[in-house]
Amino acid sequence: xRKAAAITTLLxxxxxxxxxxxxxxxxxxxxxxxxxxTPVTDGLKHPWGxxxxxxxxxxxxxxxGRIRYISADGKKSAPLDGLPDILVEGQGGLFDVILDPAxxxxxxxxxxxxxxxxxxxxxxxxxxxxxxxxLTDLQVIFRQQPKFSSRQHFGGxxxxxxxxxxxxxxxxxGQRRHDAQTLDTHHGKMIRIKPDGSVPADNPFxxxxxxxxxxxxxxxxxxxxxTLHPQTGLLWTHEHGPQGGDEINVTRPGKNYxxxxxxxxxxxxxGRIGATTxxxxxxxxxxxxxxxxxxxxxxxxxxxxxAWKNNLLVGSLKFGLLVRLELxxxxxxxxERIEIGQRIRDVRQGPDGAVYLLTDQSDGELLRLTAIxx
Numbered sequence: 090x091r092k093a094a095a096i097t098t099l100l101x102x103x104x105x106x107x108x109x110x111x112x113x114x115x116x117x118x119x120x121x122x123x124x125x126x127t128p129v130t131d132g133l134k135h136p137w138g139x140x141x142x143x144x145x146x147x148x149x150x151x152x153x154g155r156i157r158y159i160s161a162d163g164k165k166s167a168p169l170d171g172l173p174d175i176l177v178e179g180q181g182g183l184f185d186v187i188l189d190p191a192x193x194x195x196x197x198x199x200x201x202x203x204x205x206x207x208x209x210x211x212x213x214x215x216x217x218x219x220x221x222x223x224l225t226d227l228q229v230i231f232r233q234q235p236k237f238s239s240r241q242h243f244g245g246x247x248x249x250x251x252x253x254x255x256x257x258x259x260x261x262x263g264q265r266r267h268d269a270q271t272l273d274t275h276h277g278k279m280i281r282i283k284p285d286g287s288v289p290a291d292n293p294f295x296x297x298x299x300x301x302x303x304x305x306x307x308x309x310x311x312x313x314x315x316t317l318h319p320q321t322g323l324l325w326t327h328e329h330g331p332q333g334g335d336e337i338n339v340t341r342p343g344k345n346y347x348x349x350x351x352x353x354x355x356x357x358x359x360g361r362i363g364a365t366t367x368x369x370x371x372x373x374x375x376x377x378x379x380x381x382x383x384x385x386x387x388x389x390x391x392x393x394x395x396a397w398k399n400n401l402l403v404g405s406l407k408f409g410l411l412v413r414l415e416l417x418x419x420x421x422x423x424x425e426r427i428e429i430g431q432r433i434r435d436v437r438q439g440p441d442g443a444v445y446l447l448t449d450q451s452d453g454e455l456l457r458l459t460a461i462x463x
Contacts, residue, residue, distance in 0.1 A: 119427045186247070335377040
C-alpha cells in the first residue's frame with residue numbers, strides 16, 4: 090500500500106511538471122534563485138484555494154462560489170455541481186479546499202464558505218464526495234456561531250494534522266470590541282475539529298463553562314494563512330492587522346493572541362489601538378508595519394529551489410509579492426520580497442517541487458514558479 094501511494098505521488102508530480110501553457114514564462118531574479126513564472130491557466134473569478142489530486146489534476150476554488158478541476162494542460166472544467174448555498178458578498182464567498190487524508194479511498198474533500206441565514210452569515214465547513222462533475226453526500230460539519238451581518242473577516246483556511254484533526258481559521262467579522270477576547274463565540278478564533286465535526290477530547294477549553302469546545306486559540310483578527318511546520322508539526326498562522334500589524338504566530342492551544350487588546354497596527358487614518366504588549370497575551374513571532382496584507386502560506390521543502398529549503402513563503406495581496414522568510418527556530422532572520430506584480434491569494438508547494446500561486450482578481454491566474462539554472 091505504501092509503495093502504491095509513493096508511485097501515485099511520484100506520477101502526480103511528473104504530470105504536474107508537464108503543465109502546458111500558450112503564454113510564455115517570464116523570468117524573475119531573486120536573491121537565491123532565478124525564477125520562471127509560468128501561467129498555467131487564467132479566467133478564474135477571484136480564486137481562493139487549491140488542492141493537488143493524486144492523478145495530477147488540481148481543484149481550485151473561486152470566491153464567486155465555484156470549484157473547478159484544472160487539468161495537466163491547464164484546461165478548466167465546468168464548475169462542479171452540488172455545492173451548498175454560498176453568500177458571495179464583500180470578502181465572503183467560497184474559500185479553501187482540502188483533501189481528506191484518506192482521499193485515495195474515500196474521495197472526501199472539505200471546503201470552507203460563507204453560509205447564509207436569516208440573521209446574517211458565517212464561515213462554515215462542508216464535507217462531500219468528489220465526483221467527475223459534481224459533489225455528492227454533502228454534510229456541513231461546522232458552522233461559526235453566531236451568524237452575523239458583516240461583509241468582512243471570515244478567515245477560512247483549512248489544515249489537516251497528521252493525527253487527522255482539522256484546523257479552521259476564523260475572523261472576528263469586524264467585531265473589535267469583545268468577540269475575539271471571549272470564549273462564547275467563534276469570532277476571532279482558531280478551531281480544531283474531527284473530520285465529522287465532533288470535538289477532540291483534548292481541545293483546550295473542553296468542559297469549561299461558557300467556552301465553545303471547538304476553540305483552539307483566540308484573540309485573532311483575521312487569519313488567512315495556516316500551515317504545519319515540517320519538523321515540529323506545530324501550527325503556524327498569519328493574520329491581517331488593521332493598518333500595519335500583520336502577524337505571524339505559532340498558534341498554540343489555549344493561548345490568547347491579543348486582538349484587539351494588543352496590536353502593532355493602528356486605526357485606519359491614524360490613531361493607536363490598545364497597546365503593543367500586555368501580560369498574559371502572546372507576542373507575534375514576526376509582524377509587518379506597514380501591512381503587506383498576507384494571504385496563503387507554506388513551508389518550502391522541495392528540491393526545485395534548494396536554497397529555499399524550510400523557508401516560509403507568504404503571499405501579499407497589497408503589494409503583489411511572494412515573501413520568503415528565513416528562520417532560526419521561531420525567529421525570522423531574513424526577509425526577501427519577490428515582486429510577482431499581482432495580488433497573491435494562495436501559496437502552495439506542488440508534488441513536483443514547484444511553487445504554485447493563485448492571483449486574486451476577477452481574471453485570476455494560476456501561476457507556476459520553477460527554478461532556472463544560473
